[in-house]
Amino acid sequence: MNLFNSALGKNITFVRPEYFIVRGFIGIPNINYYYVFLCFVYIVSVLGNTAVMAVIYLDHNLRTPKYIAVFHLAFVDLFGSSALMPKVLDIFLFNHRYVPYNDCLTFLFFCYTCLSMQVLNLVALSYDRLIAIMYPLHYHVKVTHRFMLSLIASFWVFVVTVVLIAVGLLTRLSFCKSVVINSYFCDHGKIFRLACNDYTPSVDLSTFLALILWLPLAFILLSYLCIGYALAKVATAQERYRAFKTCTAHLSLVAIYFLPISLTFTLMEKIHPNARIINLSLTSVFPPMLNPIIYVLQTQEIKASVKRLLRIRGKSKITTNK
Template sequence: MDPEAETNGTAVTEFILLGLVETEKLQSPVFVLFLFAYLLTVGGNLSILAAILVEPKLHTPMYFFLGNLSVLDIGCITVTVPSMLGRLLSHKRAVPYGACLTQLFFFHQLAGVDCFLLTAMAYDRFLAICRPLTYSVRMSHSVQWILVAVSWACALTNALIHTIALTTLNFCGPNEVNHFYCDLPQLFQLSCSSTQLNELLLFGLGFLMTGAPVVLIITSYIHVTAAVLRIRSVEGRKKAFFTCGSHLTVVCLFYGTGIFNYMRLGTEEASDKDKGVGIFNTVINPMLNPLIYSLRNPDVQGALWQVLVGRRLLN
């Protein structure tokens, strides 16, 4: 604790999240819009999970990872949006210090797993297209679970480091966060002690969490592209590019917004751009993922139809 802060008795015990809008007339439309987005995202991802479970054709490594991605999408939006909706409903914007750190920890935990899981999915496509003869051995059930477990372990380490490092900072006012959820860049700006170490950690670990996976993904897809171009069948090339295209779209959306948000520290005040990026990270990306993977995939569409209609017809 900063001695000066302790003497003045100004240590912050809660933060005020300003949210997306301050005008009362706009709060009701925002509430309805984000409630709809939340229900759509949870419903869409649960439908993908159900489709993967009921359709034997989808019991493959690619859809195993996609099912895990759906769980992460539900988690990411649940960590941020329900609490924001609760504040809009109660008109109370105060968040206890501990609750703010808890939200930050779980958000970085889930987003971190996303980083490594997208890399595992790229590795899966590389093996399926470039090493088809050894695919079943190199991507066995045990390997799939190991990749998921390592993803969770690495993300847990990253989230713990950032959360613990944040507890070393002193917050002695102001306590207004110009955002709709607690995140590192906005909290750094409110600290009355040096955040140099925290920012170095964010850049260093951010490079490991995003830089290394991006390099591995790009390397995988260079090999995949070369292999696909050697396929003589036009239909075969289209199918391979479509499967990879869905994954690449998700990768670009996820890493693009993440890098923009965390690799540009130094501004004194959070801008509206940060809120826009936050909406992409926590709402739009999780909502789009089920659509991206199922929009033109006949196997997923058939399984979804079976989940929504087929069971009812059988009864």
């Protein structure tokens, strides 16, 4: 409670607005086409991630620690897309820019939770690849079903706790100035900067939330340096290629998540605010759409599983017709 109370001055009366106004994309011609495009991306994301989850669930050969993490990534992508996109489309496509105060904080909670879990899930997949290549003989001892489930559960507890604290700090702020959020959703940083009392604790927590993004990237890069060093010791080029090929899907996911957002934050002051908002919105919606496509196209086990399930279904149809 002391942390929350420090965000308030002693003589400040709370001013909680009835609603926030999500400003979003202003002055962009034909912006409705972009919203229709986002709707298409959302539909593809839902279908693709549902398909990946169904394939892993139906094929017992894919019930390994690695595919537990892949299943969880598909689940988080599906959950995150469903938390973000319907509300964004409702706000902008149907011009419902007035978002009630409590709804906005709830919207923020689910968006930040899912975004953080997407990033931390890449850490779990990175660790899986690191152990599989550097310690192949001990892989089944070090990376078990229980370990992967415990790792994912600990990520959930950590992320939910941090984001709940972020939302709790926002409830201790008084909004006596503007209620216009200059973003495409209820963005944490854009909200606390609207407050008229001290929001230093929210600034500090915002820095910590940024670390949830960049520290996983540092771990992933370090793990691939170790993988590269281990592969350099492999005797033949064919063995190196075969081992590295198992990492291509994960590397593609890492690039899709981190390159656009890194570029956006690097050029933050040099690009137009509307361009920045569009870039960030694409960074939020593209990875959930592309992840299932990448895993289906680049992972031999899933391609083989899809073919096997289709073959079994085809045989069952033939048997039924007979």
